[in-house]
Each structure stands twice: as C-alpha cells, then as structure tokens.
Amino acid sequence: MTDTSLTSPGTLYGLGIGPGDPELLTLKALRYLQSAPVVAFPAGQANQIGVAQRAIAQWLSPQQVQLPLQFPYVQDQAALQSAWQQAANQVWQYLKQGQDVVFASEGDISFYSTFTYLAQTLHQRHPQSQIRAVPGVCSPLAAAAVLSIPLTIGSQRLAVLPALYSTDQIEEVLAWADVVVLMKVSSVYAEVWPILQRHQLLERSFIVENATRSDQVIYAGLSQHQNLKLPYFSLLIVQVDQAKTL
Ligand SMILES: C[S@@+](CC[C@H](N)C(=O)[O-])C[C@H]1O[C@@H](n2cnc3c(N)ncnc32)[C@H](O)[C@@H]1O
Structure with a gap:
C-alpha cells in the first residue's frame, strides 16, 4: 500500500485539443497527451464516443489509463455541481498518488470549456x-x-455571445459590434434568423457545423436557410460591418 500523505500530488493539465481536425492539435498538447499516465476527457453523450475522445484516440497507448468524466448537458446547478465534484474526485484519486492527469477538451481550454469547472472544483476541494x-x-x-474569411481586421470590434443570450442582447450587440460570433447557436437559431432578417444581415452571416471535421457543413448566406436543424457543434458568424471587411 502507498502512503499517499508523503507523495507530492501530480498535476492536472487542461489540454485544448483544437476543433476536431487531428492536425490542429498543438505539438505541446500532443507531448503532454502522450506522456501522461492518465488521460481524462468528457464522456460522450447517449453511448456515443465524445468529440475529444475521438480526436485523441490515435495518440494514446494501451498503457495509459483512460478516464471518461460525466458532464451532463443540463442547466440545473445542483446536477452540474454534483457532476463537477464527482469528476474532481475521480481525478484526485490519481493526483494524490503523484500521477499527472491530462484533461483533453475540444477547442481551447479557457474558452467556454468544462475544464474551468473541473479545475475550480478541484482547487476548492484540494487547494494543494x-x-x-x-x-x-x-x-x-x-x-x-x-x-476563408478573416474573423476580424483593422479596428473591428468582435463580440462573442454564448448560448444563453436573450434576443435583446443580440440586438444590443448588433448595434455596436462589427463582427458577432454566436456560440451554441443550434438552440436559438429559430429566434436569431428573424433578427438577422430584420437587420438585413442574412447575406452577411455564415454558419459552420463541425468545423474542420469530416462532417463539416458550411452555410454562407442564410436567406435560403430559415429552418435549419443544426448540430450542437455549430456556430454563426455575422459580419455586421461589411465595409470594414472588404
Ligand atoms: C462549450 S462550447 C466549447 C467551445 C470550445 N472550447 C472552443 O474553444 O471552441 C461549445 C460550442 O462551441 C462551438 N464549437 C465548438 N467546436 C466547434 C466546431 N468544431 N465547429 C463549430 N462549432 C464548434 C459550438 O457553438 C458549440 O456549441
């Protein structure tokens, strides 16, 4: 039996593994991914393999422990807190034995990532x-x-809105931003489309589903696409001020 009280805890590394194309994994993330004894990632939903898990699978060896962590897609704070605590506990079981754990998360690790909740919860429960x-x-x-567009150029102001925005918020942002990105647009597209229509922005709007993955879909101009059923991994870019993008 190991006396874990004498062992320095391992480190939890949050790895942003990019949007899906395996070639968009950084060399640094790859190095950590391949050298960690324990590799955690968000478990897939409904018995599907998760996006991060799929993207990193080819880089892992059988010797590495794979640790899927459950993060439910719900708004209920109590359910979320409980999931974060459970995930932090699972990670701590390895850290306390001095083993490093990497947590692979799609995209960037500090940009609307589950990793932030995992890290905060772990820090609260185990400040060391x-x-x-x-x-x-x-x-x-x-x-x-x-x-094949610049996201922003020159003096353009960029606004990024997460999922839980009201239609008022979108109106407000359209009044000052030159480029708007709507994350998690799948749940609000039906409400967003008429707003873009009212502002005559449909032809300056783009949707990308599953960017950089084999199932990527692009809609450039939305006038003909009022009733899209978008997957969760979709986002919308609006070039509000086209003059500045030309
Ligand atoms: C919880 S956020 C995670 C963002 C992620 N950390 C990042 O850096 O992009 C999930 C949202 O990100 C967007 N997203 C993430 N990956 C995407 C992809 N490959 N293609 C399109 N949208 C994506 C979608 O709007 C999705 O609903």
Missing part, C-alpha cells in the same frame, strides 16, 4: 492541487479559416 493549461485552436478561429 497543481493545475496548468495548454491552449488550443478555438472554434471561431477554425470556422473563419474554413470559411
């Missing part, structure tokens, strides 16, 4: 934990690249 982050390519940058 060492936590580090390795950045990755985030989805708006990947989407701009596959659309």
